[in-house]
Amino acid sequence: MLKGKERVDSLLWRGLKIIQNPEWFCFSLDAVLLAYFATVRPGDRVVDLGTGTGVIPLLLVARTRKVRITGLEIKAEIIDMARRTISLNGLTEFISLVQGDIKNSTAILGLGQYDLVTSNPPYARASTGRISMSPIKAAAKAEILCNLEDVVREGTGLLNAEGRLALIHRPSRLAEIIFYMKQYGIEPKKMRFIYSRPEKEPNLVLVEGIKNGKKDLVVYPPLYVYDLSGSYSKEMTEIFSGSFLPKKW
Amino acid sequence: MLKGKERVDSLLWRGLKIIQNPEWFCFSLDAVLLAYFATVRPGDRVVDLGTGTGVIPLLLVARTRKVRITGLEIKAEIIDMARRTISLNGLTEFISLVQGDIKNSTAILGLGQYDLVTSNPPYARASTGRISMSPIKAAAKAEILCNLEDVVREGTGLLNAEGRLALIHRPSRLAEIIFYMKQYGIEPKKMRFIYSRPEKEPNLVLVEGIKNGKKDLVVYPPLYVYDLSGSYSKEMTEIFSGSFLPKKW
Numbered sequence: 004m005l006k007g008k009e010r011v012d013s014l015l016w017r018g019l020k021i022i023q024n025p026e027w028f029c030f031s032l033d034a035v036l037l038a039y040f041a042t043v044r045p046g047d048r049v050v051d052l053g054t055g056t057g058v059i060p061l062l063l064v065a066r067t068r069k070v071r072i073t074g075l076e077i078k079a080e081i082i083d084m085a086r087r088t089i090s091l092n093g094l095t096e097f098i099s100l101v102q103g104d105i106k107n108s109t110a111i112l113g114l115g116q117y118d119l120v121t122s123n124p125p126y127a128r129a130s131t132g133r134i135s136m137s138p139i140k141a142a143a144k145a146e147i148l149c150n151l152e153d154v155v156r157e158g159t160g161l162l163n164a165e166g167r168l169a170l171i172h173r174p175s176r177l178a179e180i181i182f183y184m185k186q187y188g189i190e191p192k193k194m195r196f197i198y199s200r201p202e203k204e205p206n207l208v209l210v211e212g213i214k215n216g217k218k219d220l221v222v223y224p225p226l227y228v229y230d231l232s233g234s235y236s237k238e239m240t241e242i243f244s245g246s247f248l249p250k251k252w
Numbered sequence: 253m254l255k256g257k258e259r260v261d262s263l264l265w266r267g268l269k270i271i272q273n274p275e276w277f278c279f280s281l282d283a284v285l286l287a288y289f290a291t292v293r294p295g296d297r298v299v300d301l302g303t304g305t306g307v308i309p310l311l312l313v314a315r316t317r318k319v320r321i322t323g324l325e326i327k328a329e330i331i332d333m334a335r336r337t338i339s340l341n342g343l344t345e346f347i348s349l350v351q352g353d354i355k356n357s358t359a360i361l362g363l364g365q366y367d368l369v370t371s372n373p374p375y376a377r378a379s380t381g382r383i384s385m386s387p388i389k390a391a392a393k394a395e396i397l398c399n400l401e402d403v404v405r406e407g408t409g410l411l412n413a414e415g416r417l418a419l420i421h422r423p424s425r426l427a428e429i430i431f432y433m434k435q436y437g438i439e440p441k442k443m444r445f446i447y448s449r450p451e452k453e454p455n456l457v458l459v460e461g462i463k464n465g466k467k468d469l470v471v472y473p474p475l476y477v478y479d480l481s482g483s484y485s486k487e488m489t490e491i492f493s494g495s496f497l498p499k500k501w
Contacts, residue, residue, distance in 0.1 A: 174471040178440040181430040191427040196471065201450065205471050222423040222445065222454050225474055 004087060011091070014058065016065035016245040017252060022088045023056055027081065027139045030058040032228070033123050033171050033207060036197060038062030039242050040209040041121050041169035045069035050112060050161050052105050052122040052154055053077070055143065057085035059121050060098045065245070068252055074100045075108060077148060078139060105149040108157035119167045120158040124151060126173045151176060155183035162189075162214045169211040177208050190216030195223040201231060253336055260340070263307065265314035265494040266501060271337045272305055276330065276388045279307040281477070282372050282420050282456060285446060287311030288491050289458040290370050290418035294318035299361060299410050301354050301371040301403055302326070304392065306334035308370050309347045314494070317501055323349045324357060326397060327388060354398040357406035368416045369407040373400060375422045400425060404432040411438075411463045418460040426457050439465030444472040450480060 005011065005022065014021040015035065023029045043049065043063050047070045051059045054074030063072055076082050082102050089098045103111040105122075127145040142148045151172070158168045168189050172180055174196065181191050189212035196205035205225070227236045241247055254260065254271065263270040264284065272278045292298065292312050296319045300308045303323030312321055325331050331351050338347050352360040354371075376394040391397045400421070407417045417438050421429055423445065430440050438461035445454035454474070476485045490496055 175468050177443075177471065178430050178434060178469045179467060181427050182434040185427060185431040194426075196445075198473075202473050204473055208471070218428060219424050220427045222426065222457070224447075224451050224453055 004091065006084070009084065014061055014065075015243055016062060016248060019061050019065060020088070020091055021056055021058060021061065022084050022091065024084065026137065028055065028143050030056060031123075034058040035062060035242060036207065036209060036226070037121060037123055037169060037171040038066065039247075040171075040193075040195060040211065041119060042167055042193075042211060043067060043070060043119060047071075047118040048116065049073070049119045049121065050075060050108070050117050050158075052108060052120060052158060053124055053143075053149070054085065054100065055081055057088050057098065057100065059123060061088070061092065061094070063121070064094055064097050065252075066248060068097060070097065072098045073112060074098060075103050075105065075112065076100060077102065077104050077142075081139065105157055106153050109160035112161055114160055115163050115166075117161045117166055118163060119169065120161050121169045122154050122158065123171050124149070124154045126176070151179055152183050155180070155189070156187050159184075159187040159189055159214060164215060166214045167192075167211055168214070169209070171207055171209050174205050174208045177210070180208075180210055184210070184212045189214055190218060191220050192216050193221045193223060195226055197226045197228065199227075200229050201225070201227050253340065255333070258333065263310055263314075264492055265311060265497060268310050268314060268341055269337070270305055270307060270310065271333050271340065273333065275386065277304065277392050279305060280372075283307040284311060284491060285456065285458060285475070286370060286372055286418060286420040287315065288496075289420075289442075289444060289460065290368060291416055291442075291460060292316060292319060292368060296320075296367040297365065298322070298368045298370065299324060299357070299366050299407075301357060301369060301407060302373055302392075302398070303334065303349065304330055306337050306347065306349065308372060310337070310341065310343070312370070313343055313346045314501075315497060317346055319346065321347045322361060323347065324352050324354065324361065325349060326351065326353050326391075330388065354406055355402050358409035361410055363409055364412050364415075366410045366415055367412060368418065369410050370418050371403050371407065372420050373398070373403045375425070400428055401432050404429070404438070405436050408433075408436040408438055408463060413464060415463045416460055417463070418458070420456055420458050423454050423457045426459070429457075429459055433459070433461045438463055439467055440469050441465050442470050442472060444475055446475045446477065448476075449478050449482075450474070450476050 049072040060072040197207040298321040309321040446456040
């Protein structure tokens with residue numbers, strides 16, 4: 004089941020497991036926050052762009068099993084690892100993985116057929132800073148293989164008439180996220196900032212937009228990861244424990 | 253000095269006074285927050301769009317007297333009142349008032365000559381809700397005489413090559429603010445949300461953009477008006493007291 008430096012880790016919700024290779028990347032809080040934030044409804048067809056280990060599809064399925072999720076991932080060796088994770092969890096009925104380039108998402112998966120597209124894309128601009136990591140790590144961190152506009156353009160193309168696009172990113176990129184969403188026909192509808200602590204600048208932002216949606220954005224209360232004493236906040240503890248998940252799965 | 257129902261109120265900083273007519277409108281926290289947030293530098297030429305009583309020019313001059321500020325206001329009776337306020341404070345050298353329509357700002361004040369444009373525009377869309385107030389109150393609250401796009405378009409036109417546009421608005425309009433800024437060539441550079449209390453949704457958002465600016469937005473820490481005990485927060489108390497103002501004026 005495991006290859007090379009891979010290991011099996013526990014994935015927070017409903018006893019899920021995830022195979023990870025720490026030389027590539029391990030799932031982050033960011034994926035958990037996006038899976039917690041995105042609006043997912045029973046019956047949804049979902050695509051996760053740049054799915055990596057499959058962490059976001061797994062966490063979305065943990066919210067409701069009445070979904071069909073496709074994870075798109077460009078790297079063959081990552082897809083191989085993610086496939087074994089889906090089998091390990093017995094979720095092949097709910098999650099399928101497709102190898103392909105985000106830039107060609109609509110050509111690969113078809114136009115206008117999905118209710119929700121999620122993505123935890125690379126955050127850094129391609130040109131900023133030196134890149135000294137492995138190619139897989141580098142492509143997960145910086146816009147080497149695709150950029151924010153690619154994700155929004157292709158994501159929008161995959162969505163049906165009232166489909167939702169949910170992203171997590173750095174607040175420094177928020178103006179671009181909103182601009183591209185509106186340019187490609189997605190109206191930003193809900194937004195939430197993640198703060199390491201109260202009284203600091205936010206580290207992350209969650210944004211969900213609706214294709215052809217009515218104007219009007221709801222900015223949610225701040226989500227603090229730690230409280231002022233340095234412990235996880237109440238909400239963060241609830242997220243980790245999965246206590247917000249419906250009892251019946 | 254006073255006409256009809258007018259009264260003279262104290263305006264927080266440096267002992268300034270303001271003439272207000274409570275039947276029209278009285279200065280709000282929003283104007284104070286914008287004047288506190290906007291980047292104003294010695295030597296700046298500034299325009300305040302829809303200046304009303306002149307509250308924003310007065311508060312900006314309280315930050316530094318090394319500026320020349322023009323307040324644009326459409327209503328003759330309001331300009332008349334604001335002019336008397338400027339005289340009362342002995343600030344005619346620093347603040348001038350021009351009667352005119354925001355939609356024609358660049359035709360009235362010229363293209364590309366200002367370092368900073370501020371505006372506390374009407375927040376509500378023209379079509380939402382019934383309008384039962386006086387025409388002056390109504391035009392201050394809803395987009396009857398001008399809308400957000402007018403403010404951003406004309407504001408951008410007034411600015412020189414690296415000029416700044418600083419606005420306060422409802423978070424529900426944030427996607428439009430960012431979209432129009434980027435569409436007209438302003439890059440959003442700093443943003444701050446105002447929360448009535450921690451753990452609630454924000455009530456207001458401050459945004460400042462730079463004409464032809466480099467991409468990269470800084471989202472500031474939350475500004476809480478009240479703390480959890482219901483008292484004014486420490487920062488709000490500092491804002492009201494003007495303790496952050498430079499000693500030398």
